[in-house]
Amino acid sequence: MDDKKAVVKVCAGTGSVSAGGGEVLRAFENLSRSSGIKTGFNNRCMTQKVGCRGFCSRDVLVDVILKGEKTTYEGIKPDMVPRIFEEHIIHGRPIREWMAGDEHKRFHSGQTKVVLSHCGEIDPEELDAYAAAGGYGSARKAYTLMNPEEIIEEIKRSNLRGRGGAGFPAGHKWEFARKTRSDKKYVVCNGNESDPGAFADRCIMEGDPHSIIEGMMICARAIGADKGYIYVRDSYALAVQRLRRALKQCYEQGLLGKNIFGSGQDLDIRLYPAPGAFISGEATALLKVIEGKRAMPVPRMHRTAEKGLWNRPTIVNNAETLANVPGIMSRGAEWFAGLGTETSGGTKVFSMTGKVNNTGLVEIPLGTTLREVIYDIGGGISNGRNFKAVQLGGPTGGCIPESFLDHQIDYESLALAGTIMGSGGMVVFDQHTCMVDTSKFFLEITQAESCGKCTPCRIGIRRMYEILDRITKGKGRLWDIELLEELGAHIRTTSLCGFGMTAPNPVLSTIRHFRDEYAVHIKDKKCPAMVCKDLLSFSCIPENCTGCGMCKMVCPADAVRGIRKKPHKIDQQLCIKCGSCFDACKFGAIHIQ
C-alpha cells in the first residue's frame, strides 16, 4: 500500500451500524472531501467501510493507517471524528486517550483469523478490494489448473469438517456427490443462522460475501454442479443486500455464468432469502424450502449428497465451511490441517456473549481450551464475579461447568462434555445465573420452533418445558428430575432430525452438572441464584432500615408499607418480586430469600 496515503477503515457490520458506524463513516467522508485543498498535502485520504472485526462490545471501531502505521480507535462517535481528523490525519499525532488499549490487543492476540481474515480489512461491497487481497485466485486455480478429484483430495487432506454443527467431513461429502451420476447437481450454502446469540455466519456474509461465493465456485467445480443457492435468512437484511451486490459484481465480471475461467463449466448462483424458521437450517428441511414446501425435515433414507434437491445430488454446506475453502486452496491443506487437532482442521468462529468482559466474534484454532477463550480472549467474567458455566452451540447445546474448562474445543471433546459445536454460539454464565431458569429459557425457544412433525419433539419438548416451568414456580414434584432425564433421553433417541436429538441438551447437561440446583428448587422451593421470582421473598431487615423511603418510592406495586424514619415492611401479598427495592436500598436492608 502506498504509504503516503491515509486510510481510514470504519467498521460496518450490523453491530457497528447500530452503534452509529454509518454516521462516523459519513463524517470522515465529508471531512476528507473538504480537506483535500486545505491541507495541501500530497496524501489522499481514503475512507473505507469494512466488515465486522469481532470486537463488537467496543463499537464503533476505526482504523487509521497513516504512513503504513495502523492505529485503532474504539468507541468512536460522529462528534469525535473532527478531532481525529485534525490531530491524527493532518498533523500526524494519534490521540492516545481514544486509542484501543490492552484489552483490544488481548482480544486479538489469542485468535487465528482464517475465515475472518478479510473481515475488518477490506470493503465487503467491492469486488476489486477482494480481488486485491488475492480473492478468486483459488477459484481460478481450481477451474484452470486442477481437476475435480484433486480438489476433493485437497479438501479431504485439510480435515475440514462441516461447521454447521454435526461436523461431517466436507471432503467426503463432496466425494459422494462427485461419484453420483446425475444430469444436474446443486451446491447450497446454508446461511440460515437462527440461534439466538450466534452471529458468526452473519458476520462472514456481511463482512466477506465474496469468500462464500468463491467457496461455492470451488465446490461446484469439484462436484460438477452448475447451479447454486445461497440460502440466507431474510432478517439478515445487510447480509442479503451485500450478497446480492456481490453476486451482481461476479456476473458483471464474468466470474459466474457461462464458461467460467474458460473451463467450459457453467455456474449460476441464486440468492434465496428465506423467511427464518429455526428448523429450516436443517439440511433436509432447507432443501424442502427451496423446493417450495414447508420447512419440515424428512427421514434421511439417502444422503443429500446423493439425492437432495429435486432428488439430485446436492451439497449443503454451512456458510463458514464454504468460506474456509478458498483459504485451503490458496495456502494448502497441510497449513489448514496443522491449525486444528488431529480429527478436525482449521479454526472455528464463536460468537461469545454473556457475562464476559469482551463480547464479540472470536476465531480460534480447534483444540484451544475453553479457559483460554473465556479468560484470555474474553478477558474473564464481567464485574469480577465467578464463572459458573458456558453454554455452547445455541439453544440445542449443553452447559459445561468449570471442571470442563480445560478441555479442548473440538467435535469429540464437546460431545463428551454433553454439548455440541453447533453454529458457534458461546454464552458465558456467572454465579448469578440459575441453571434451571436458563434451561427453561432455551427450551422455551425450542418447543416453539419444533416443526411439529415427530411426536417426541413436538409434544416431548413442550412437556419438558412445562416440567421446568413448574419447577421454577415452586410446584416441582419429587420425581421431576428423573422424569426430565427419562424424557430427555427419550427425545434424544427417538427424534427424527438433529434438532430433536439435541434439543434436550440444555436440560440434560444442567441436570448432569448442576443436579443439586434442581433438587433445591424442588425440595426447598428456593432458587440459590435468586433468579426464579416465584421462589423469592423480599423482606426488610429492621436493624438496617433507616426508613428513608427509597424502596417505597420505587415499588411499582405499592407493596412497601411504613412511616418515614421508621423501619418499613414489605407486603408479601402485593409484592411482584421485581427487585426494584433491592436495587434502590443503599443500606442493604432488603433481604432476599
Add this chain to the structure above:
Amino acid sequence: MVNLNIDGEQISVDKNSTILDAANKLGITIPTLCHNPELTTFGGCRLCLVEVDGNPRPVASCATFVQDGMQVRSSTPYLERLRSTNIELLLSDHPNDCMLCERAGNCKLQELAYYYGIRENRFEGTRRIYNTQDNNPFVSREMEKCVMCGQCVRICEEIQGARAIDFSYKGLWTKVTPPFERDLDCEFCGQCVGVCPTGALTGKMWSNKGRQKFREVDTVCSYCGCGCNLTLAVKKNKIVRVYSRKNTINEGMLCAKGRFAYEFVHSPERLSRPLIRVNPKSNWVLEDSDQPYGSGKPRQRLAGFQDFKEVSWDEALEYIAFKIREIKENSGPDAIGGLSSARCTNEENYLFQKLIRAVIGTNNVDHCARY
C-alpha cells in the same frame, strides 16, 4: 435381493424395500401411525423404531432400507418402552373422549393405548383446544384429535392432487388446515377421511348413526363405469357410512360421490318401479330453489308426477319394444337414436350399441361421456 434377519427369521427381499416392508412380509407386526405404503415416507410417529445390530440408536423401520446381513430386532423391552412413551406423549395431547368419538372401536390410537395399557399419563400438560368452524357438509374436522401423521396431507397432494390442506403453525400447535384456516372448500373426495387413523377427520353424515356392529355389504359403485368396490356399513337396514377395502380394485380409494353420496338409496323420491306415461307432456316446472348442498327437506314433487302409472318390468319392456317397432315400421330405423350412460359398465355399453346397431339397425348411438 438382500438377505436379512428379523427377530431370528431369515428373509430375502428386494433391495429397495424398507425394514418395515420386510417385517410385513414375514408377518411381524410393527406398530405405525403415519405409514401408508401408497404415500411417500413420513417418519413422524416414531413408533416403528427397531434395533439394528451395529447401530447405536434405534432406527425408524419405515425409513430405513434393508442391507445385506442386517440383524433386526422388532420388539425388545427397550423398544416397547420407547413406543409406549411416544403413545403416552400423544395421549397427553388428546381429548381422550373415546365415549363420544365417531372412531371408537376403529381407531389406531385407541388400539395402541389399549395394547400398551396406558391409563395414567406422566406427561399431563397443555392441550390443544380449537373452535370447530367447518361449514362444509361432508368432512367433520376435530383437530384436537389429530396425531400429526400427515397421511391426509400426503394423500391430498400425492394421490388426489388437490393440495387442499397442509401443516401450519409450529411446535405443539402445529395443525393441518386449509389455506389461511378458512373453511374446507375442496372437491370433498374424502380421501383424508379414509386414511385418518383417529377421529380427527370423520364424515359429517356419519355422526350419531352407530359405530360398531355394522352389517357390511360389498357392492360396486353405481356412479360411473370405473367400478370402484364399495363396502356399505348397514345398520337397521340403512346405510350409515360407505368405505372401501384396501384389497380391492380401487385400493380403498373413493371419490366424493362414492364415499358421501349414498343418501339417495333411502330417498322416498327414488324410482323403484318402472313408470309409463298416461297423460301427454304438460308444462313441467322444476324446483328453482336448487341449493348446492340441499336443504335436507324433501324436494317438492315435480308437476305432472301423477301423469305416470306404475307398471311391472315385463309390462314396461313390452311397451318399449312395441313402441320401437312401431316407429321403425312407420319411419325407418334412423328415426331412432340410442343414448347410453357413463354409469354403465363397458360391457353394458357394448351390449347397448349392439342392440341399437344390430337389432334396431341404426348407427344413431351415443354416450353421455363422449361429448
